[in-house]
Amino acid sequence: MIAHLSPSCGLREKAAIIGAIEAAGLHAHVEGSGTCARILVPGARPAMKRVLLALSGVERVEASDSSYALVARSAEGDSGDARTGTRVRVGGVTFGDPGIVICAGPCAVEGEESIGEAARAVRESGAHLLRGGAFKPRTSPYSFQGLGEQGLRLLAEAGRREGLGVVTEVISPEVVGTVARHADMLQVGARNMQNFALLKAVGETDRPVLLKRGMMATIEELLLAAEYVVSAGNPSVVLCERGIRSFDRATRNTFDVSAIPLLKRETHLPVIADPSHGCGRRDLVPSVALAAVAAGADGLLLEVHPDPARALSDGPQSLRPDDFARLVQRLDAVAHAVGRELAQPNLPQAVRPSLR
């Protein structure tokens, strides 16, 4: 339940409202100020509406639990323009700016040498952030599950050496603290999009969150998952379309390109795309990446591996470094065609990519 406050609601009235909520055994979550001030009351029963409306300072009460008030675009003629949304700054670049952010790297951190090689390759070709998994959610208990904290250290070191911020996945509330010490951005993977304990845990950190759409999640469910993070106190969320599961298994997933403009309409959060998981086939990834940018994506998440044939996971969908370099050139052309550009990395002179 959401109580929208009147602009004239004073501190004393606000305190009385909070008191009434807590007297009912509920938690009051104060958001915004001025004409946007509201108090969220998670788990309120319908009868609470009458109670709140009777209090001075409450303008109206929204009963629906299904609303995603914090991440929704305000109604006032907001057209999905990238310039009016939330900006999320990570390692020298900003998601939500006109500049499109490219995040690239291997599916999993496999060792010092390979992550170093991957980091150098993607930085030289124009990537802005380095991705790589240290804690891997795997369908089988017998598959490679990642190098854990050692992987985090290798990733962070590789990123530091190349001047790239790093993004990596968290798969359990218990490791959030550890991961947050090493990474610039915390990724919540598709299988964990409705792991609500994890959403709350990353919502309590001050690290930006990359939230991937579940493979069977509706747009509304994705926005409500983001609402979990933001309502826990962390406003820096970037959404990622990465393909949904459909009847058609010719591709690993079905990349839902229309989710990009639809999300841009519904939320002020930045929206990026993961073409690698989106189609699962290296030969199709470039076309899907170009499509995502044409459709309005604020960034891309791409799997790049120095030697995909030897990758411990997701080899078939990983680009080779030279494929990636060619793709970046083509992305630059399409970005300009739709009135945008690739982001300019804010790097120290020494490691500024030659390409840019």
Next chain:
Amino acid sequence: MIAHLSPSCGLREKAAIIGAIEAAGLHAHVEGSGTCARILVPGARPAMKRVLLALSGVERVEASDSSYALVARSAEGDSGDARTGTRVRVGGVTFGDPGIVICAGPCAVEGEESIGEAARAVRESGAHLLRGGAFKPRTSPYSFQGLGEQGLRLLAEAGRREGLGVVTEVISPEVVGTVARHADMLQVGARNMQNFALLKAVGETDRPVLLKRGMMATIEELLLAAEYVVSAGNPSVVLCERGIRSFDRATRNTFDVSAIPLLKRETHLPVIADPSHGCGRRDLVPSVALAAVAAGADGLLLEVHPDPARALSDGPQSLRPDDFARLVQRLDAVAHAVGRELAQPNLPQAVRPSLR
């Protein structure tokens, strides 16, 4: 079953092979020549393979019924390059050329005035072909079912006046002859993609065929549907991705953008996209259209209506003429960014669009 003939297979040997097939109560369908000569034997039992292999002139026998030999790209290093595929010429433009073909118009022909207005509007904004339904497949028997033959005449007349070839749907074998007399291209809709009697009927005409993917059809099923048309004698087929049905109903369908590069790899036929049905929402159509071109589509099918609010069908997904005009400009930019361009219409001087 497919018997591939050796290059040296002579007429006498070919006749003997056909004789053996017909003696088994089967039909022999001779295709190609030289190193590509083959005889298709629909419905042959596995034992027929031995019979055929024993005959002089037969090089090898492909047993699988699931192959789409006629529409598949040959194996020899063919990379999906638009320049090496089949070209399908309709009303002065060519699907499969580097130039991207735009086909636009209302969902249904509703009357002389409105189709005339729509035709003029889409021609002025840069469309190359005029679309409009006269026989409409409708989910409910009580929905507007189209104007029938009268609609065909109005459509053809509107196209003629603006110098645009016309595309319209056929929904039953019985009307194929009638439609073929009025239209430049025969559309087989998503619901009829596996209406095999209809596929055979359009395969027996000399009109180009626009074959839309069924909303629950795999890529393989679409290619086999095209194989029905081509094996019936009509090589001029254009495939169209138009969205599949998934769990997510935030959009009418889920536009499967990766189907475009995947189809370009699998078949030499041109591949176009229908963003209007693909997402079913006017506000998302432009983004999806740009994405389709970025992903490699050879053309677009777009619903444009002079007054969408009054459309008898599909109003919510129809673009207004001015939206369409703006979209064409943006499509032109993206087409150039991926090394292509919009098709140049081959029109008489009098009606050459001012925009181009």
Next chain:
Amino acid sequence: MIAHLSPSCGLREKAAIIGAIEAAGLHAHVEGSGTCARILVPGARPAMKRVLLALSGVERVEASDSSYALVARSAEGDSGDARTGTRVRVGGVTFGDPGIVICAGPCAVEGEESIGEAARAVRESGAHLLRGGAFKPRTSPYSFQGLGEQGLRLLAEAGRREGLGVVTEVISPEVVGTVARHADMLQVGARNMQNFALLKAVGETDRPVLLKRGMMATIEELLLAAEYVVSAGNPSVVLCERGIRSFDRATRNTFDVSAIPLLKRETHLPVIADPSHGCGRRDLVPSVALAAVAAGADGLLLEVHPDPARALSDGPQSLRPDDFARLVQRLDAVAHAVGRELAQPNLPQAVRPSLR
């Protein structure tokens, strides 16, 4: 649009209403009588509502095109009880009676001997109707497409010899007449559920129709497809759940068991199940068949082949005759457990099955 007439509406008023509809270039379809009299006006624009309401004898006007007025259960407390629905009589048995009707036979009629053997086997084990395809809709043009009219003759002859009515598929309006001469019931297959020309064609015959749910069809779309048949004049329609296409391909389709009670609530038409296509695996068919009867199905459609390994189509999902015989015994037990029984065939003494 549907104009519901007042009980007092006389012939002269009715004629005036029809006249007004036809004056608007529309067709008036008169249905029912007394308190249920109504006139369907396919394709009427919204403005027609005002015109109709102004006429004497019109009680109210239902604007929605999406209603399936003819096949819907009436609102008056009708609870889905099998005893209050439509009965469809075919070859001595009745769909919609408490007795459950079993229809069995091979996927395709393959020859005189095998269809005769199958007919005898299923009759001896307790089947009430014989199924078998003569015109087969096949995904590939190179697959066995059925024996055509010769197959119809063999099927009808095998049914006659065993005292079983026969059910077979129609795949095109052109063959409806031919099939109706040979078969007791016309099957419209899943791929043709929205082949509207075919629905109209079978709606114009006097043969009962078995309408299978499309693999991508919602419950509403299935009911609207049935509405096509009934509004064309044929009230004898039996619906069939046969599995839908989902992301899970461990089974050929996903048998949607809850569709059975849901359809029984929504429509007065009998509802049967096809477990063979529903799961596509012989080892799972018995469990799914038992589940369908427990869930309230009025009948079953089962593929039985004397020698599944040699079947020209659908071998992997066909039961062997002895499996089928065992299944019928188990179905009998479950039918009694839910207060029903297997139908008693109305056969001449000479061929009465020994088992019953």
Next chain:
Amino acid sequence: MIAHLSPSCGLREKAAIIGAIEAAGLHAHVEGSGTCARILVPGARPAMKRVLLALSGVERVEASDSSYALVARSAEGDSGDARTGTRVRVGGVTFGDPGIVICAGPCAVEGEESIGEAARAVRESGAHLLRGGAFKPRTSPYSFQGLGEQGLRLLAEAGRREGLGVVTEVISPEVVGTVARHADMLQVGARNMQNFALLKAVGETDRPVLLKRGMMATIEELLLAAEYVVSAGNPSVVLCERGIRSFDRATRNTFDVSAIPLLKRETHLPVIADPSHGCGRRDLVPSVALAAVAAGADGLLLEVHPDPARALSDGPQSLRPDDFARLVQRLDAVAHAVGRELAQPNLPQAVRPSLR
């Protein structure tokens, strides 16, 4: 990777194999004995296969990571017979016995009175276990999230009073210990089926686990999720089909009835069904429950609420106590029809249900 040991492999050889695995930085997981002895080596690279095969005592090495060796039925002619599978004993009843176990109660524990009332009602009608959620995974952060540990205490107390074991959900590794102190069986919900940290956590307890199929999970993924639990040391897992997400939203989910016999073939674990989530509509739940038992389910999970209209969650799919009582009678009849019966609760005389 799985190294299958030869029957003659001695302790010294086993130690050498383990040593080689650990020398490669991997973990050796020893399972079974005699002809079934094997060592699981999670995350081994392909090259490890050669290493293992060279060691004395290793008979063969299974490279595939996708196998679910611990939960799979052995190949040896095992036909899915309920009598040969794993038995999981919870609160006086046994899943996997011929007796079908009924677990019923409200979606969420809402208060002392209501859970007490629900417990008494379901016990009187024949339920064997009490279900109720204390930690609720909810799509929206503003929905009722459960009473937490207080709810656990109320649930346990209600169960104790009625002599019913209790089942409740765990939603995070952090609460597993707390929940295990209060509950007889730990439920992992559909949204957490691939929450691998949670699977490992419940696998490290000695409480039986009820693992629900994810709404987007294939049969293989469900079995691999169970493999996580069992390979972590907990063999007592019961699987639950609860409906998958399909294109059809007439029901909340699509209950996949064929998953029941398919799972019974693939695994030795008991398989139960949740018709309440399976269809999401109270009026359809009884038919789906009967179908599940007819299809071979070893138990049912049913939502029953004393006053569904006031339920804080899942009211529309909850049965009223009298509906539930009638359903149990009908389930008994169908269970007998398929050669089974409802489980006999092992209760103290004082609270033995009157109905039995």
